[in-house]
Amino acid sequence: MLRTLLLFTILTLTASCGRYQPAPDDRIGDTDPNALSEALLEGLKAGRDVSEEVAQLAALEPSVLAAALDTRAEQLAFWVNTYNGMVQYLLTEDPSLYDDRGAFFSTPRFTVAGREMSPNEMEHGIIRGGENRLGLGFIPQIFPNKFDRTFRIKGGDSRVHFALNCGASDCPPVEIYSPETYETQIDARVRSYLADHSSLEQRDGEQVLVTSPLFSWFKGDFRDHDGVDDFLVDYGILQESNKDIKREYADYDWTLETGIWAE
Incomplete structure (x- = not known):
């Protein structure tokens, strides 16, 4: 029994340690995740149907996404835009989700690259670099999954707290971030x-x-x-x-x- 438990633990840890390998250039093609995340927000801002952008985000291949998000600015711009787009999309479609804020933030309802995610998972597991939600920024998540290990932003960026909009009145306004201008935009925000x-x-x-x-x-x-x-x-x-x-x-x-x- 003990050996079985140890084997299970080892296998679990081994699975957790893996990462999606970036796809070769010829598989990336014209895929531009940042342009897609920007289009999602532009559509929401204009009040039009964004179901196509939502579907395209869901259909991204993890390996292609990993290759396309090649720089830190690309990673931050994409995930901040996608988080804000997720929250705006879900709460515009069904404002009643916010009646139970705890359930809203912890329930996976939005898919990126095949992984259904909650706002908490995207914010803490990826954007904050794999921090424990209740750790005040001092306690990392212990066993991140393969998706989080691939996409979490190493070291995070404390400035994102003034860019992420969680649907509350006191949240920062939603800005559409581009990798080329991320530094200037986030500092101004x-x-x-x-x-x-x-x-x-x-x-x-x-x-x-x-x-x-x-x-x-x-x-x-x-x-x-x-x-x-x-x-x-x-x-x-x-x-x-x-x-x-x-x-x-x-x-x-x-x-x-x-x-x-x-x-």
Whole structure:
């Protein structure tokens, strides 16, 4: 019995460690996943039927997708667009899904490259680089599956928290990201969101920064900027001289609101 259990564990770990190998160039052809993810959002923004784009995302071959997403900018732009497209599509089609937010975020309902995924799986398993959903950015997922191991974005990018729209009123507006301009777009989006969701206030004679609870929920992710303090300095909310002031986190408005598009 023990040997069987050990063998099963070894086989499970071995399966988890595999990755889809990128397809050769002649199999990629004209496949452009980023153009497809952008078309999905453009269609949703225009209010037209996007069932064709949804079907094309589902039909992508994992090996072709892995080969086509060749750079970090391509990976980030594709998965941020696809996450936002998934959420907008599902909640526009059936707003009642949001009545139980926990079930909405954890239930697989959207297929990419043959894998049906939930918003949680896409956000934490891939976009955040394989982080545990409840680990505050300090605890990775222990046994990622083959799909996640192939597509997770190594090291993540803390800026995505100001780009991902989960359907709530306080979420960042949906912007359509292109690999060529991702860096410029995401930096501008972070600055815009934080400017609208941060304020310096006086509390009992003490200056306090009131800002987004995203910093509290994903604290460990901001290590790519040497921590939350330096992130806030980098994006102009604080200065080096006052970055250690007391912080408070505003309540997050979870009211359902789709169709929040960047100008």
